[in-house]
Amino acid sequence: MPAEPLATVVGLLRDKFDLALPETSTELWHGHPVWLDDDLPVAGFKAYPTFVTVLFWRGQAITDHSGKLNASGSAEMSEYKLKSVDDFDSDLFDVWLQQVRELEAA
Structure with a gap:
């Protein structure tokens, strides 16, 4: 478990x-939570x-008007790094x- 305040960030992410x-x-x-749809990963955090x-x-299929998501790796992954609770934007x-749900339903 990360140190405060990152433990708070982890709790917020898990709940969200x-x-x-x-x-x-x-x-x-690998010790990190991952959300799966039909045994395929859709989201997680480390x-x-x-x-x-x-x-x-x-x-990479998510429309991100904030510009905060970054392409990650050679597949379709994107990532976002939070350094504090202030980086957690619930909206x-x-x-x-919502887009993750729509992509998985398609």
């Missing part, structure tokens, strides 16, 4: 993902000592997670 992705299951992958990285497996996560 659980609420926004009710049709998914949650598992630990806590480091100074930040938390949020991952969306099909994140922005609602928009992103």
